[in-house]
Amino acid sequence: MLAFLLIACGDKALDTATGxxxxxxxxxxxxxxxxxxxxxxNTDPAGEFDDWIELYNAGDGLVSFEGLYLTxxxxxxxxxxxxxxxxxxxxxxxxxxxxxxxxxxxxHTPFKIGKASGFLGLYLVVDGAxxxxxxxxxxxxxxxxxxxxxxxxxxxxxxSDATPSPRATNAD
Numbered sequence: 726m727l728a729f730l731l732i733a734c735g736d737k738a739l740d741t742a743t744g745x746x747x748x749x750x751x752x753x754x755x756x757x758x759x760x761x762x763x764x765x766x767n768t769d770p771a772g773e774f775d776d777w778i779e780l781y782n783a784g785d786g787l788v789s790f791e792g793l794y795l796t797x798x799x800x801x802x803x804x805x806x807x808x809x810x811x812x813x814x815x816x817x818x819x820x821x822x823x824x825x826x827x828x829x830x831x832x833h834t835p836f837k838i839g840k841a842s843g844f845l846g847l848y849l850v851v852d853g854a855x856x857x858x859x860x861x862x863x864x865x866x867x868x869x870x871x872x873x874x875x876x877x878x879x880x881x882x883x884x885s886d887a888t889p890s891p892r893a894t895n896a897d
Contacts, residue, residue, distance in 0.1 A: 749851040752793070753784030755860045756847055757818065758874040758886070758895060761838035761867040766889050769833075775824035776838040778845060779891055782813040783879030794848045794856065795821060797836045802848040802856035805834040818878075818892045841866050 758779040760766060769775045778795060782788050790807035798804060805821075808831040813819050822833045838845065846861040862883070864873060872889035876882055876896075886895060 749849055749854070749857060751849065751857075751859050752782075752788045753879075754780050754782055754788055754793070754813065754847060755875065755879055756845055756862060757781035757878055758872050758890065759838060759845060759862075760870070760872040760889050760891075761840050761843070761864075762869040762871075763889075764869045766870045766872075767891055769822045769824070769829070771829055773824065775822040775826075775833075777823060777891060778821045778834075778838070780813065780819045780821070780847065781875070781878050782815055782817055785815050787812050787814050792850050793859070794850065795834060796846045796848065797823070797834075797838060797843060799844050799846060799861070802846060802858070803850060804836060808832075820891050838867075 756778060759777065761776050763774045763776050765774065789812040791809040793807040794803045794805060795807065796802050796804040820832065822829070823836060823838045824833055825835055825837050827833050827835055842865050844861065844863050847859045848856040849859050850856050870889065872886045873883055874886040874890070874895040876884050878895050888896070890896065
């Protein structure tokens with residue numbers, strides 16, 4: 726049995742530590758699915774079975790990746806900057822390969838996803854302010870080729886999925 730704990734999920738305006746009026750508005754992006762033990766599921770463009778994180782735009786319009794970061798360490802929220810010149814259309818998905826091999830492209834992170842348990846976070850930094858969590862998850866041990874997925878896409882509900890669906894709807 727897989728267990729997990731959803732720490733935070735934001736689709737409304739974010740609060741800062743002071744709760745000030747200048748709090749950045751959270752983009753409607755979520756960590757929608759991840760696969761921490763990709764043994765045979767799907768390959769990256771280099772033909773490798775790398776772990777991956779899927780982001781989903783649950784909003785109504787294009788969301789720029791500028792100022793957004795992925796991490797596997799809550800103490801280092803700006804570990805990997807998403808490509809600022811890219812974005813995600815409404816209802817669409819993006820995959821980031823977690824292989825600690827950034828030489829393979831802008832969609833490859835400098836970290837791998839923990840297999841035994843771990844943390845994943847999506848953070849926003851605006852105008853040099855402190856990073857603000859957009860979406861995070863703490864999870865337990867993972868099973869080979871079984872992803873953790875929000876069902877339906879963008880919801881707060883997480884389920885184990887024996888049929889990972891990168892860049893596609895998480896089917897029930």
